[in-house]
Amino acid sequence: MKPEALLxxxxxxxxxxxxxxxxxxxxxxxxxxITHGHADHARAGHGAVLATPETLAxxxxxxxxxxxxxxxxxxxxxxxxxxxxxxxxxxxGHVLGSAQAVVERQGTRIVTTGDYKRRxxxxxxxxxxxxCDVFISEATFGLPVFxxxxxxxxxxxxxxxxxxxxxxxxxxxxxxxxxxxxVICHLREEGxxxxxxxxxxxxxxxxxxxxxxxxxxxxxxxxxxxGKVEKSRFAGEIVICPPSAIQTTWARRFPxxxxxxxxxxxxxxxxxxxxxxxxxxxxxxxxxxxxxTDTVREVDPAQLWVTHGREDALCRxxxxxxxxxxxxxxxxxxxxxx
Amino acid sequence: xxxxxxxxxxxxxxxxxxxxxxLLTDYFRETPDPDRGWAVAAITRDLEIRSVKLAAIRxxxxxxxxxxxxxxxxxxxxxxxxxxxxxxxxxxxxNRVPTLTEVVEExxxxxxxxxxxxxxxxxxxxxxxxxxxxxxxxxxxxxxxVASRLVKLAxxxxxxxxxxxxxxxxxxxxxxxxxxxxxxxxxxxKPTNAMLAPFRPVMLSHPxxxxxxxRIDLATMAKEWKWDGIRIQLxxxxxxxxxxxRTGDDISSAFPDVIEGFSVNAAIDxxxxxxxxxxxxxxxxxxxxxxxxxxxxxxxxxxxMASNPAFVRAYDILWCGEQDxxxxxxxxxxxxxxxxxxxxxxxxxLSPRLEADDWQTLAHLRANxxxxxxxxxxxxxxxxxxxxxxxxxxxxxxxxDPRLVDAVLMYAQRGHGKRSSFYSxxxxxxxxxxxxxxxxxxxxxxxxxxxKKIDKFVRDNTVERFGPVRSVRADREFGLVFEVxxxxxxxxxxxxxxxxxRFPRINxxxxxxxxxxxxxxxxxxxxxxxx
Numbered sequence: 037m038k039p040e041a042l043l044x045x046x047x048x049x050x051x052x053x054x055x056x057x058x059x060x061x062x063x064x065x066x067x068x069x070i071t072h073g074h075a076d077h078a079r080a081g082h083g084a085v086l087a088t089p090e091t092l093a094x095x096x097x098x099x100x101x102x103x104x105x106x107x108x109x110x111x112x113x114x115x116x117x118x119x120x121x122x123x124x125x126x127x128x129g130h131v132l133g134s135a136q137a138v139v140e141r142q143g144t145r146i147v148t149t150g151d152y153k154r155r156x157x158x159x160x161x162x163x164x165x166x167x168c169d170v171f172i173s174e175a176t177f178g179l180p181v182f183x184x185x186x187x188x189x190x191x192x193x194x195x196x197x198x199x200x201x202x203x204x205x206x207x208x209x210x211x212x213x214x215x216x217x218x219v220i221c222h223l224r225e226e227g228x229x230x231x232x233x234x235x236x237x238x239x240x241x242x243x244x245x246x247x248x249x250x251x252x253x254x255x256x257x258x259x260x261x262x263g264k265v266e267k268s269r270f271a272g273e274i275v276i277c278p279p280s281a282i283q284t285t286w287a288r289r290f291p292x293x294x295x296x297x298x299x300x301x302x303x304x305x306x307x308x309x310x311x312x313x314x315x316x317x318x319x320x321x322x323x324x325x326x327x328x329t330d331t332v333r334e335v336d337p338a339q340l341w342v343t344h345g346r347e348d349a350l351c352r353x354x355x356x357x358x359x360x361x362x363x364x365x366x367x368x369x370x371x372x373x374x
Numbered sequence: 375x376x377x378x379x380x381x382x383x384x385x386x387x388x389x390x391x392x393x394x395x396x397l398l399t400d401y402f403r404e405t406p407d408p409d410r411g412w413a414v415a416a417i418t419r420d421l422e423i424r425s426v427k428l429a430a431i432r433x434x435x436x437x438x439x440x441x442x443x444x445x446x447x448x449x450x451x452x453x454x455x456x457x458x459x460x461x462x463x464x465x466x467x468x469n470r471v472p473t474l475t476e477v478v479e480e481x482x483x484x485x486x487x488x489x490x491x492x493x494x495x496x497x498x499x500x501x502x503x504x505x506x507x508x509x510x511x512x513x514x515x516x517x518x519x520v521a522s523r524l525v526k527l528a529x530x531x532x533x534x535x536x537x538x539x540x541x542x543x544x545x546x547x548x549x550x551x552x553x554x555x556x557x558x559x560x561x562x563x564k565p566t567n568a569m570l571a572p573f574r575p576v577m578l579s580h581p582x583x584x585x586x587x588x589r590i591d592l593a594t595m596a597k598e599w600k601w602d603g604i605r606i607q608l609x610x611x612x613x614x615x616x617x618x619x620r621t622g623d624d625i626s627s628a629f630p631d632v633i634e635g636f637s638v639n640a641a642i643d644x645x646x647x648x649x650x651x652x653x654x655x656x657x658x659x660x661x662x663x664x665x666x667x668x669x670x671x672x673x674x675x676x677x678x679m680a681s682n683p684a685f686v687r688a689y690d691i692l693w694c695g696e697q698d699x700x701x702x703x704x705x706x707x708x709x710x711x712x713x714x715x716x717x718x719x720x721x722x723x724l725s726p727r728l729e730a731d732d733w734q735t736l737a738h739l740r741a742n743x744x745x746x747x748x749x750x751x752x753x754x755x756x757x758x759x760x761x762x763x764x765x766x767x768x769x770x771x772x773x774x775d776p777r778l779v780d781a782v783l784m785y786a787q788r789g790h791g792k793r794s795s796f797y798s799x800x801x802x803x804x805x806x807x808x809x810x811x812x813x814x815x816x817x818x819x820x821x822x823x824x825x826k827k828i829d830k831f832v833r834d835n836t837v838e839r840f841g842p843v844r845s846v847r848a849d850r851e852f853g854l855v856f857e858v859x860x861x862x863x864x865x866x867x868x869x870x871x872x873x874x875x876r877f878p879r880i881n882x883x884x885x886x887x888x889x890x891x892x893x894x895x896x897x898x899x900x901x902x903x904x905x
Contacts, residue, residue, distance in 0.1 A: 305456060311842075314387045348446055353443065
């Protein structure tokens with residue numbers, strides 16, 4: 037069958053007519069397949085949600101137990117039949133529970149990556165390429181300027197700065213799902229065994245990660261006892277918080293906070309400067325340019341469809357490679373969401 | 375090269391002065407000679423690479439990267455050098471990361487045809503930060519927010535010396551400064567400055583504050599105007615003549631007219647000013663704005679020199695022929711200066727003495743200077759030696775009261791560093807009918823307590839957000855009024871209001887004043903100097 041008949045974009049998201057379900061819909065639908073727990077992909081209010089057990093657990097923590105009427109846990113690699121469409125999930129390496137959605141009918145197979153990366157991440161399973169006819173790839177960092185450096189060396193930058201500025205608090209902005217836990221795990225791998233302080237908004241997800249077997253070491257909440265000025269307690273400490281918290285009044289409880297931001301966008305100096313970041317850590321949960329292009333070559337699909345991000349450059353690259361590619365403009369995903 | 379790249383990277387993002395100094399001293403401590411010296415030269419812009427230019431770098435990039443992809447990338451990144459550094463597809467091979475010294479020495483020895491090949495090989499060996507640092511090194515514009523003065527402070531800090539000692543030596547030293555570092559690390563004697571026409575660290579004054587008047591005996595003080603130009607030191611020693619800023623930066627190449635118009639062997643302390651070329655019998659001083667157009671340039675056009683000619687108004691002399699006069703009292707130095715300058719040289723004249731026997735007379739002079747380009751009066755003890763730094767007692771400045779205007783807060787921007795969680799940079803406006811027109815921007819003059827209150831006001835009354843900037847409610851019925859103090863006003867075609875303030879700061883918070891009663895733009899326009 038024609039791939040467009042199996043999966044095509046609609047205002048609510050990618051729709052599969054024969055199976056009557058959506059993948060990562062941006063509005064409430066009856067049946068949804070969710071690739072991972074980030075808010076722009078996983079929304080509350082669908083009739084039924086099919087996802088990995090981890091993703092379902094994450095959604096329950098973020099939105100409450102009633103986030104959907106019906107949960108359907110599908111472990112990685114298990115195939116189910118949805119009205120004649122075979123559906124299975126393959127690891128995407130993006131965050132804990134993240135998966136590529138594979139749909140197949142009458143010999144036509146389409147892989148939707150959701151968000152993915154290829155480098156090692158101690159908090160989740162590594163991406164597994166799946167041969168297919170159509171590969172729908174994200175392109176968040178789809179420009180050849182994006183080469184994410186080695187993660188360990190970025191984390192060492194942070195530790196070096198803590199040594200250089202022991203009287204200041206290093207406030208590390210990191211997204212609460214995935215990035216925060218990854219930063220913590222990499223810090224542990226570099227031998228940092230002191231307690232790491234976390235913003236209250238991260239507590240539940242960190243607890244869930246621990247519960248699901250991702251060990252984070254000693255964590256403490258970055259709170260100050262009411263009425264007590266004890267700023268000095270945080271001198272020389274690392275505090276992980278949502279990126280937006282760095283610019284709020286919350287940050288004032290720390291001595292001379294040094295704003296750090298862990299994100300792939302930190303590759304671009306102007307972006308880091310604009311946000312007032314003093315120590316940018318280039319750490320992304322998305323594939324960089326080399327990972328994107330290597331993955332396309334490895335999967336070697338008959339067609340490449342490119343979505344959310346910088347579609348133009350990846351399509352240009354495919355053209356130069358003699359590959360068939362098109363930009364699929366799906367609305368509702370945060371292009372800068374990292 | 376990696377360490378140099380890492381240093382640049384940290385310096386760019388670090389707003390605080392002390393933070394920058396610490397990064398620099400750590401770098402000096404950890405980096406061997408001559409690398410650290412070349413790094414100093416690169417940052418102070420005392421290093422020029424002639425064998426490669428930006429155009430050659432563009433060609434190198436074009437040889438390996440698709441043009442469409444490069445243009446998409448450059449548009450996204452917004453900076454050619456950065457896009458080039460990031461996009462470079464490394465060819466892995468036997469490339470070894472070069473040291474900064476190798477880069478400098480090999481580029482300086484290479485011809486224009488050889489140099490691009492070297493750069494291409496280094497591009498493969500370096501990572502993106504390294505390539506960026508290399509491109510910045512080649513093109514010469516580091517733009518990392520570090521002035522050469524800051525590097526000198528860091529060097530002084532590193533060697534536990536007084537900054538003046540570094541300044542005094544500076545122009546006699548040559549990159550990569552191994553003799554300087556040896557001295558700073560206590561491994562060698564202080565290098566001697568054998569250069570002709572060296573810089574001599576300057577003596578600064580204290581502002582007169584409440585209570586100071588009782589302690590100053592006017593009879594023992596020389597009185598002068600405080601000129602509104604820039605403090606300089608003009609030195610000639612035979613054929614060598616140089617013009618220095620008060621921090622020892624050599625700005626001779628931007629002021630050849632002054633250099634040429636100074637014919638005597640001496641080191642003069644004075645004010646750099648611009649005069650009206652249409653008046654010939656004396657130097658008619660033009661406002662600071664006319665001088666500003668000649669600052670921060672490496673070279674100056676003949677046209678600019680004709681329309682904005684510069685001269686030096688001298689008030690002290692530090693060296694005359696073979697003799698160091700700094701230990702002589704001011705009265706003696708003044709006599710030497712008068713004898714030397716006499717009725718004036720081509721581009722140097724004397725700053726006149728003022729007569730004022732009592733504070734009342736002095737206050738009258740201060741409040742009513744004859745021209746705009748005077749910002750107050752100076753008092754200098756007649757028996758004072760010329761002591762570098764800012765000793766308290768011998769020299770005083772008494773500036774005019776600032777101009778004041780009541781303006782309404784319109785926009786607030788988040789600060790940096792310590793202030794990154796505060797809206798601390800304010801744009802304010804005056805009324806033109808029912809509309810507020812921005813007239814200036816200030817980020818100082820308030821206490822930490824006041825900052826907290828303004829920050830709360832901004833957060834509570836935000837109308838719109840544009841990235842780090844918020845617009846706040848400001849209309850005839852509601853708004854926060856600032857009493858803004860500033861030193862002077864110039865016409866400006868770049869601002870909607872048609873004027874630009876000098877040194878604006880928040881003088882007082884007028885929580886009590888209704889926004890509708892803030893000043894009109896016409897009140898400011900009346901303070902503009904005549905056209």
